Amino acid sequence: xxxxxxxxxxxRFPDIPVIPGVRFAAGCTGMRYRNRDDLMLAELAPGxxxxxxxxxxxxxxxxxxxxxxxAKRGRGRAMVVNAGNANTFTGxxxxxxxxxxxxxxxxxxxxxxxxxxxxxxxxxxxxxxxETVVAAxxxxxxxxxxxxxxxxxxxxxxxxxxxxxxxAQAKIGGVTVTIGGFAKGSGMIAPDMATMLAYVFxxxxxxxxxxxxxxREGADRSFNSITVDSDTSTSDTLLLAATGKxxxxxxxxxxxxxxxxxxxxxDTVLLDLALQIVRDGEGAQKLITVRVNGAASSQAARKIGLxxxxxxxxxxxxxxxxxxxxxxxxxxxxxxxxxxRDRMKLGIGGILIARNGExxxxxxxxxxxxxxxxxxxxxxxxxxVGKGRATVWGCDLTHGYIEINGSYRS
Amino acid sequence: xxxxxxxxxxxRFPDIPVIPGVRFAAGCTGMRYRNRDDLMLAELAPGxxxxxxxxxxxxxxxxxxxxxxxAKRGRGRAMVVNAGNANTFTGxxxxxxxxxxxxxxxxxxxxxxxxxxxxxxxxxxxxxxxETVVAAxxxxxxxxxxxxxxxxxxxxxxxxxxxxxxxAQAKIGGVTVTIGGFAKGSGMIAPDMATMLAYVFxxxxxxxxxxxxxxREGADRSFNSITVDSDTSTSDTLLLAATGKxxxxxxxxxxxxxxxxxxxxxDTVLLDLALQIVRDGEGAQKLITVRVNGAASSQAARKIGLxxxxxxxxxxxxxxxxxxxxxxxxxxxxxxxxxxRDRMKLGIGGILIARNGExxxxxxxxxxxxxxxxxxxxxxxxxxVGKGRATVWGCDLTHGYIEINGSYRS
Numbered sequence: 001x002x003x004x005x006x007x008x009x010x011x012r013f014p015d016i017p018v019i020p021g022v023r024f025a026a027g028c029t030g031m032r033y034r035n036r037d038d039l040m041l042a043e044l045a046p047g048x049x050x051x052x053x054x055x056x057x058x059x060x061x062x063x064x065x066x067x068x069x070x071a072k073r074g075r076g077r078a079m080v081v082n083a084g085n086a087n088t089f090t091g092x093x094x095x096x097x098x099x100x101x102x103x104x105x106x107x108x109x110x111x112x113x114x115x116x117x118x119x120x121x122x123x124x125x126x127x128x129x130x131e132t133v134v135a136a137x138x139x140x141x142x143x144x145x146x147x148x149x150x151x152x153x154x155x156x157x158x159x160x161x162x163x164x165x166x167x168a169q170a171k172i173g174g175v176t177v178t179i180g181g182f183a184k185g186s187g188m189i190a191p192d193m194a195t196m197l198a199y200v201f202x203x204x205x206x207x208x209x210x211x212x213x214x215x216r217e218g219a220d221r222s223f224n225s226i227t228v229d230s231d232t233s234t235s236d237t238l239l240l241a242a243t244g245k246x247x248x249x250x251x252x253x254x255x256x257x258x259x260x261x262x263x264x265x266x267d268t269v270l271l272d273l274a275l276q277i278v279r280d281g282e283g284a285q286k287l288i289t290v291r292v293n294g295a296a297s298s299q300a301a302r303k304i305g306l307x308x309x310x311x312x313x314x315x316x317x318x319x320x321x322x323x324x325x326x327x328x329x330x331x332x333x334x335x336x337x338x339x340x341r342d343r344m345k346l347g348i349g350g351i352l353i354a355r356n357g358e359x360x361x362x363x364x365x366x367x368x369x370x371x372x373x374x375x376x377x378x379x380x381x382x383x384x385v386g387k388g389r390a391t392v393w394g395c396d397l398t399h400g401y402i403e404i405n406g407s408y409r410s
Numbered sequence: 411x412x413x414x415x416x417x418x419x420x421x422r423f424p425d426i427p428v429i430p431g432v433r434f435a436a437g438c439t440g441m442r443y444r445n446r447d448d449l450m451l452a453e454l455a456p457g458x459x460x461x462x463x464x465x466x467x468x469x470x471x472x473x474x475x476x477x478x479x480x481a482k483r484g485r486g487r488a489m490v491v492n493a494g495n496a497n498t499f500t501g502x503x504x505x506x507x508x509x510x511x512x513x514x515x516x517x518x519x520x521x522x523x524x525x526x527x528x529x530x531x532x533x534x535x536x537x538x539x540x541e542t543v544v545a546a547x548x549x550x551x552x553x554x555x556x557x558x559x560x561x562x563x564x565x566x567x568x569x570x571x572x573x574x575x576x577x578a579q580a581k582i583g584g585v586t587v588t589i590g591g592f593a594k595g596s597g598m599i600a601p602d603m604a605t606m607l608a609y610v611f612x613x614x615x616x617x618x619x620x621x622x623x624x625x626r627e628g629a630d631r632s633f634n635s636i637t638v639d640s641d642t643s644t645s646d647t648l649l650l651a652a653t654g655k656x657x658x659x660x661x662x663x664x665x666x667x668x669x670x671x672x673x674x675x676x677d678t679v680l681l682d683l684a685l686q687i688v689r690d691g692e693g694a695q696k697l698i699t700v701r702v703n704g705a706a707s708s709q710a711a712r713k714i715g716l717x718x719x720x721x722x723x724x725x726x727x728x729x730x731x732x733x734x735x736x737x738x739x740x741x742x743x744x745x746x747x748x749x750x751r752d753r754m755k756l757g758i759g760g761i762l763i764a765r766n767g768e769x770x771x772x773x774x775x776x777x778x779x780x781x782x783x784x785x786x787x788x789x790x791x792x793x794x795v796g797k798g799r800a801t802v803w804g805c806d807l808t809h810g811y812i813e814i815n816g817s818y819r820s
Contacts, residue, residue: 059743059751089739091752091768124736125769229722234740312639312722312807316816326534329499330644333469341469342501358501359535397722398816402809405726 008279008287008375008395009162013153016167016180018146021045021243022201025140025148026155029132032084032122037155039133041140042079042199043109048243050076050117051211053219055236062087062094063118064235066102070114074208076241077115079199080105080133081156083184087120087128088234097130104134108141119197119237121158121184153182156197159404160186160280166272170204170265172248173258177204179266181240183273186228186280198223198238198273204262205244206251213254214263215240222270225302225392227309228281229401240266278393283400287393288318289378294345295388300337302390304383307335309394314379319396321372323365325353332381343384348372350380418689418697418785418805419572423563426577426590428556431455431653432611435550435558436565439542442494442532447565449543451550452489452609453519458653460486460527461621463629465646472497472504473528474645476512480524484618486651487525488515489609490543491566493594497530497538498644507540514544518551529607529647531568531594563592566607569814570596570690576682580614580675582658583668587614589676591650593683596638596690608633608648608683614672615654616661623664624673625650632680635712635802637719638691639811650676688803693810697803698728699788704755705798710747712800714793717745719804724789729806731782733775735763742791753794758782760790 022044026037044050052071054064070076080101087094102116109116120128153163167180181200206214219238251259279287290308295301308314311331317324325346332339342357349371352360371377377396432454436447454460462481464474480486490511497504512526519526530538563573577590591610616624629648661669689697700718705711718724721741727734735756742749752767759781762770781787787806 055743056746057740057743058745058747058749059739059754086736089736089751089754089764089767089769091766093768124739125764234743312811313815316812319812320816322816326496326499329469329534330467333465333467333644335468336466337468339468341499344469344499354499354535356501357499358503359499397812399809399812401722402726402729402807402812405723406730406732406808 005161006280006284008284010276013150013163014165014167016149016165017178019178019180019201019243020203020245021048022241023144023146024152025143025145026151027136027140029082029136031082031129031132037151038083039136039140040081040152040155041137041144042152043144044076044078044241045243045245046077048076048241049074049206049208049211051208051215051240053215053238055234057234059089059234061120061235062090062098063120064237065095066098067117067119067237070117073114075115076117077109077111078105079117079119079239081119081197082133083156083158084122085120085126085128086122086124086235088124090125090127093127097128100130101133104137108137117239119235121156121197121235124234149180149182156184158184159282160184162280164273164276164280166269168265168269170262172204172251172262175246175248177202177246177248177262179269181269181273183277185277186282196223196236196277200240200269202242203244203246204242205246205248206242210251210254211240211242214266218267218270221267222274225390226274226278227306227392227394228278228284275393278395281395282404283398284395285398286318286396287376288395289376289391289393291378291380291391292383293389294382294384294386296338296386297388298390301388302392303337304332304335304339304381305390305392307331308379308381309392312397315394315397318372318377319398321369323348323368323372328379328381332383338385340384345382345384347380349378415571416690416694418694420686423560423573423575424577426559426575427588429588429590429611429653430613430655431458432651433554433556434562435553435555436561437546437550439492439546441492441539441542447561448493449546449550450491450562450565451547451554452562453554454486454488454651455653455655456487458486458651459484459616459618459621460649460651461618461625463625463648465644467644469499469644471530471645472500472508473530474647475505476508477527477529477647480527483524485525486527487519487521489527489529489649490515491529491607492543493566493568494532495530495536495538496532496534496645498534500535500537503537507538510540511543514547518547527649529645531566531607531645534644559590559592566594568594568596569692570594572690574683574686574690576679578675578679580672582614582661582672585656585658587612587656587658587672589679591679591683593687595687596692606633606646606687610650610679612652613654613656614652615656615658616652620661620664621650621652624676628677628680631677632684635800636684636688637716637802637804638688638694685803688805691805692814693808694805695808696728696806697786698805699786699801699803701788701790701801702793703799704792704794704796706748706796707798708800711798712802713747714742714745714749714791715800715802717741718789718791719802722807725804725807728782728787729808731779733758733778733782738789738791742793748795749793750795755792755794757790759788
């Protein structure tokens, strides 16, 4: 895919420190792409805890079902991720191919197959060339390197126009721990080529129950609050691995005050990765932030925000810098959540447009249009019902989206 | 709007017979458009029963709230519909403007204001020039004509590229009754310019409770089963008026066997109008029919069908005649309804593609691609769970949609 880099891309891939207990390698199987890596191996030290959040799709892929079972056990020794073939809708063969991959990696690392997390992203409905994956694993093992973050991030991309990484450091009871991770995705889904995958690592020592709660809550405020095209993937996977090498004090519950900083920094990394996915949204020229206040609950606020961020009419209006705010009102109305039409408040770019269910007196469209011509468009809505609030992020809908998704597969 | 007529348009507006008790007039107020009619008056004979189905939007327009109240009373003497201004998000003034319009029409016709149904479609958030509407009403009254179906249908359009009408005759206990109606809409919503409105008339004599049940059930299988862009309007309105002039035998319940033919013909008219809206979907080049079988219920089947018909990735694949059926699998998966991935069956254009959760042996893509190059694309899905079935209709997503909605308002 020779797509131009998104105009919303960050300047460069971040410098992510080595995280003790994690090493990466990337290689090329050629199963779909030429002249680029398409297979990633992440090795995790013995004792690493792993938490996961997965797609709720009823047609979830074989690798997702496998990972869900492994995440329940909560331990992991490696992750194997390939790009180009999603191993989805591949029947019993698909499940067998995941098992074969896991068994091969387990044999190399001397662990149980259940300790291997497997993800696949790419085209749906074609059998995974599993022999190619298995044959490539020993070579990858030989190259494992704690510094190979960017190579790993690149190897899992599909229609992405740039690799996505993020890092932060946090203190747990006086001990510094590092968080680092990478993600891929350019639509919530483009099932022949792209799905959302994210892998986050830390040297913190955290039991899996705590890790799982932190990840679930962080995912709700990041990956579950973004949208490119409203299409949810069959393969969405977010994994968080904690090697414990930092040697912080023992933590037994997610509510421990010692986790306050770690939780905040983890959320920062998750949100950074999630926003990098939106910023690489297929055809995206603008990032849209929708802040919803006054909803019945935070869940209701998020649903309203996603209804706005997913509305093709709002997205095309943003693309055109058209201050056509009636489309936002309609998108709020269709969300299926409570909104008090006659107490609603609406603004764009910090400029109040409507209040108490009608436009403000002397409303001037010019500064709103000016704001909408920029790369970052902020929509603020108060639905006048309660105290629920949420922020969601999306991107505009442009000819680029049609170009990318409406062309024959090559 | 100088849009080219949709390639999916019917050859011509149908010949709809005069329905005793119903007369129409159309006129030009110039509130938004030049050189075309934008105001429609439909006069109904005394004793006419009226049923209505309206948008579920939480930001429903002032006219919708007014009509909902009048439909509860179940009687009507006229409908007044303007195009170009939706009278939505206009605060207490909006409600007052509806009342002023209804009162003026009621005075002309010598009835109660509550007997007047008022609809508005067009831009959101601008005050309706109600004086212009009121001033035009006497001229319209003078022109009322039972044959003016097409003029009435044209007057209520916004971004529509053709007027939409339909008719049928049915027998009720040996008496022939006529059904005729028209609709407008080119997206489920394009709130600055287009919303879905439909008006259906019959000379059958039917009590309002029966009428309401027939309409609600028919709407579920027609208007509630179509989508252009997943955006639900603040103004969606469907009214059915029965003048009783046919003099059929007294009917007291919707389950009366004498209504079998009428119900079938009414459904035909509702579906014909609904499909004409999809065929005029903004930028549409192809009609997509999605047939879902094997769902947990008919509601679940409809939700799955709409998830497929609304998926931007499915819509762009259809636009490109790309047999990328993995996108359909993903759209089924995200619908939030039960689907048995390993028992799913999928076909396009009558060609079986996948069964038992994997592609059929020897699947040949060529005839599927050939089918998808046509104007009518049929997708069939069995989700392998139960006996629920539904059919929904949508259209493809093309550059034309972006052109129409992503340009500055003129």
